[in-house]
Amino acid sequence: MVAETSTQLISVTLRVWRQAGAGQPGKFVEYKASNLSPNMSLLEMLDVVNDDLERTGEDPIAFAHDCREGICGTCSLMIDGKPHGPHKGVASCQTYMRSFADGATITIEPFRARPFPVIKDLITDRSAFDQIQQAGGFISVRTGACCDANAIPVPKGVADLAMDAAQCIGCGACVAACKNASAMLFVAAKVSHLGLLPQGQAERDRRVLAMVQTMDDAGFGNCTNQYECSAACPKLISHDFIARMNRDFIGATLRSAFQPVSNAAGGGAG
Amino acid sequence: MNLVGSLFRSSIGRKFLMAVTGLVLVGFVTGHLVGNLQIFAHPDKINGYAHFLQSLGPALWAVRLGLLACVVIHVWAAVALALENKSARGPENYGVIKWLNAALASRYMKHTGVVILAFIVYHLAHFTVGAAQAGSFKTALAEHTMAGDFLLLGLPIVAKGQTVHDVYSMVYLGFANPVVSLFYIIAVALLSLHLLHGVDSMFQTFGLRNHSWVPFLRRVVSLLCLAYLVGNVAIPGAILTGMAKPAAGTTAAEKLAAVAVAAPSVVQR
Amino acid sequence: MAKLESKIPPGPLADKWRKHKTDIKLVNPANKRKYEVIVIGAGLAGSSAAATLAELGYKVKSIVFHDSPRRAHSIAAQGGINAAKNYQNDGDSVYRLFYDTIKGGDYRAREANVHRLAEVSVNIIDQCVGQGVPFAREYGGLLANRSFGGAQVSRTFYARGQTGQQLLLGAYSALSRMVGQGAVELVTQHEMVDLVVVNGHAKGVITRDLVTGKLVRHSADAVILATGGYGNVFNLSTYARGSNTTAIWRAYKRGACMANPCYTQIHPTCIPVSGDYQSKLTLMSESLRNDGRIWVPKKKEDCKKDPNSIPEADRDYYLERIYPSFGNLAPRDVASRAAKRMCDEGRGVGETGLGVYLDFSDAIRRLGEAGVRERYGNLFDIYHEITNENAYKTPMRIYPAVHYTMGGLWVDYNLMSNVPGLFVLGEANFSDHGANRLGASALMQGLADGYFVVPYTIGDYLAQQKPNAKPSTELPEFAEAEASVAAMTKRLMSNQGSQPVNYYHKKLGKLMWDYCGMARTKEGLEKALIEIPKLREEFWANVNIPGSAENMNQALERAGRVADFIELGELMCRDALTREESCGGHFREEYQHPDGECKRDDEKFAHVAAWEYQGEGQTPLRNTEPLNYETVKMSVRSYK
């Protein structure tokens, strides 16, 4: 075996952000966790800590999770200053205790951004992402109104690139990592996924303008090209998509300003 | 949103404005450096060049206003974005703060920007208005008589024997002051750092940057910034250290020689 | 006794759906906005239904316990989605997909439903491509396909290993569009905790706001449940931790019949349990069995040794030995049971003894490490991430895990349960998969139900209801439902027990796995039927829930779910006990062919068992709906 398969049990000290509810004051609280298998996931370690708290009647640490295999985007922990923990390209639920040294202190905080208010402890409200999607993260096609799937050929390279962008799990780590709390990587991934495909062309300009505006209105910060987001992204979504969205946005802005306006929209004749 | 709204209110719009104004400013500082390097040539060169610029009249004012607008927009956007970014984090900051990837230059854009702004104000007071070192300002110095014709792109601009402001001596006298020189050196170094991220960043903002050519882009930008740094530091550096001496017969040569005799230290008039 | 009218339309199989669509009642477009439909769940089934109904003009309220509809468990599906497109020109057809699904389900599904599923599968792919789902493509730009278990044609469409994610994001984008237009009211972080039945019709639900703890009444003209599967009754499964039975279980307690609850699919290639802290079993793609060879040591004493040190002669490639023609590619249920048998014999490997080797050394010799990496690299990476072992150097350890539940609420051809106005879609209904589901068919079914079936069939029900007539939430039925939930919450919160919820979930899971898992016996099930009620008592007497019910309380959420799982577990065992045959995922050791294959009893059990709640402490009633096979002939499945 190449990797060490040490099964020696370890102990750690947790510094966890506890906050009873939205708008309430929060603070770090320390917990000791011992006899941990290195093959335990970080979330399983929290389960064990919580079981102990529940046994003694203390409020367990609230944290968001669901699939526990890195795809649903629910888990969202800031672990020692890095969203999703020390490894690249994985979500919090895929972080294992073997990544921490015996005796280590692990600081766990919620993702922080004004548009992601804390609900409780480590859980934040990320519905701002849904609002961005509702503004334009779709191709308007009614159920049943589509042509045969193979009538729209998509070059493999384009489909692959669209898939790279489409992989985003909507976790918000990009926002958490960005020193400006900017949601550019998330929005860029969405805009690029649909904007790359032939099906997405009709609404391309409208989509990018609407989604960026909704992103801005939600109170996310502005991108200053720091590339922290892509480094924290569990799906390693590239910031190249941000560049692509910048271009799309400016193009759409200029096009919408200088295109002739149809009669139907109050322009034209006269 | 209309065009103006989209550019001035949206996050990407303002970013785009920063990049466009940044590009114009990069163009200016590059050209300005090339012009300034004439300080190492015959005094006719820079003095003729300065005279030429002054003689442009309305055109000069147009360029000045354009540059001013760029600086204003650039700085306004920087401030607006920075304020928003600060509040976007929310009521609480992280207990542990770590950087994952961002380059040093990119983390300090605001800081380098502020120093550059301060520098620009001082610099205008120094060489353009004459408020900083009024005694060695060009209008306080004897006029320079052209020793030869000054040509630009082969066109005769200033004729031999004509008298013009002695910018050459002004610069030498100005940089003879170590405090002034040091400030210039620091400022241009920070400007180079600003550009190290800025120029690369511009490509990202314009949507012209992607992984396939980033390594090349980064290398080119680094080299340019290095060249810019060397060129810029060279002027105050060489003058201060005495590696470059004013040409004999210029006001600067006389004044500096006089001071050197009176006291071994340097002038501050 | 519940009325189970399947409402299968008359006529030849292939014409049933088309004819049914022209026969059923329609709601006039101007009237549609006068009807409100509640959709619980936004997985593939729920979000596709909510979006489509809103597009048609109905008022829709979409309720999920997740913080965003995009997080539904459907997001985790990896492999792909079937459709009878025949793009590969390899002889696929609607009939063949229909036939494969019926056979795969071991002849325990309704022919008419399955045929409809195969018919609309074709439209699903068109719809998804239209929405921008980035399916894999060939260089020519056309769609690519792969093959999947249980079929001899390539009809599976996929988007890398993230097909479920991409399909769900497609449906979610359609849903988001309708939310943006104000046609759907989106209610997140609300858990449905009761169904409200008014005059015998489903007319609303009670939800608990998971953030504030408040109970909220919602009324509507019809209710759709698309709340997914209940495999977490086993505690450890490939399901997301939040997947639960609460919505369908509480509907069951309000009169909806629960059909075939014991049909559970166990997937053979999952990463084994490593310790009692474990919360989740991760699926490794079935495709690994194409090149990996499965074995256990011949001698018990070798089990703890380094596998590489065990000589070839001491290895038992048991699948190749027992099923010489299918070998390592034996179907899911067969391969799973064989692994269990090896471990029961004491020849399991790994720390817990619950694992078998999946060995790639032959493949590496044949293809080179690079060749294997190219085919399975990402899976080897996942394996490494979880186990910290390098499967290029040492064999993988795998073990079967609960993966899908074929059972669920009983529905008729219109997907309406026996409670009028209550529709059930996706994995939550007893579905079209009979006793066993084929790979890549669950996604197909969820989207078929949501995009192409319920939008038509719900009209038939609504057309018979007065417009603008959804009941007031002030009715006593709403008050009663809310009060019953509040009472349960109060009981949980006031308990001064000493064990956390997880303790009971683990215990239940172990009971279920031991007695109602891969192989079931009369004795075991009878034992479970004694143990589970005991566990239930103990749970209610001794569970401890800290905190308050007036704000977010995850322990309370889990407690409600586990309470339901305990009751469901009991019903599953009862169902398994009364189905005295083996079929698909339901394997009763007493009923097997000499070669260990399922022995069906078509005489006695070619029916759906639909359980009807009779009140607390009462034995539920077993209703049956006979399965009439008009087109396909039932035969024995064999994989030798």
Ligand SMILES: Cc1cc2nc3c(=O)[nH]c(=O)nc-3n(C[C@H](O)[C@H](O)[C@H](O)COP(=O)(O)OP(=O)(O)OC[C@H]3O[C@@H](n4cnc5c(N)ncnc54)[C@H](O)[C@@H]3O)c2cc1C
């Ligand atoms: C690891 C894995 C891999 C799989 N791979 C494949 C595959 O490759 N191909 C395939 O065809 N199938 C696959 N399946 C099966 C398939 O993914 C599921 O059967 C299917 O996605 C279920 O979809 P659904 O819409 O019915 O429910 P789900 O996606 O489970 O959605 C349930 C929804 O209901 C909501 N909900 C539940 N209870 C409540 C409540 N009480 N109150 C409010 N909301 C509630 C949830 O919030 C969620 O939105 C796989 C399954 C697993 C576990």
Ligand code: HEM
């Ligand atoms: C070592 C470096 C520099 C030297 C020697 C230098 C020299 C000069 C001189 C001599 C002038 C006055 C020309 C005249 O009025 O005839 C001038 C003007 C100016 N310089 Fe510089 N400069 C330097 C760096 C910079 C930098 C880094 C900036 C910008 C950030 C800058 C911005 C300007 C501006 C805006 C003007 C005014 C132009 C006008 O008259 O409109 N300079 N500089």
Ligand code: HEM
């Ligand atoms: C001669 C002067 C200047 C030049 C040539 C210049 C150039 C640039 C360029 C090219 C960029 C990159 C734009 C982009 O990100 O796409 C930039 C960014 C920036 N500039 Fe300047 N700048 C100058 C002066 C200033 C001043 C005076 C300030 C502030 C007080 C400032 C603050 C910033 C900041 C904060 C950024 C980062 C913004 C971002 O990356 O989004 N700059 N600058």
Ligand code: SF4
């Ligand atoms: S872009 Fe990456 S980090 Fe951001 S939400 Fe998507 S997956 Fe998470």
Ligand code: F3S
């Ligand atoms: S880290 Fe932030 S600054 Fe931009 S490139 Fe990423 S959003």
Ligand code: FES
């Ligand atoms: S829990 Fe789903 S991504 Fe981590």
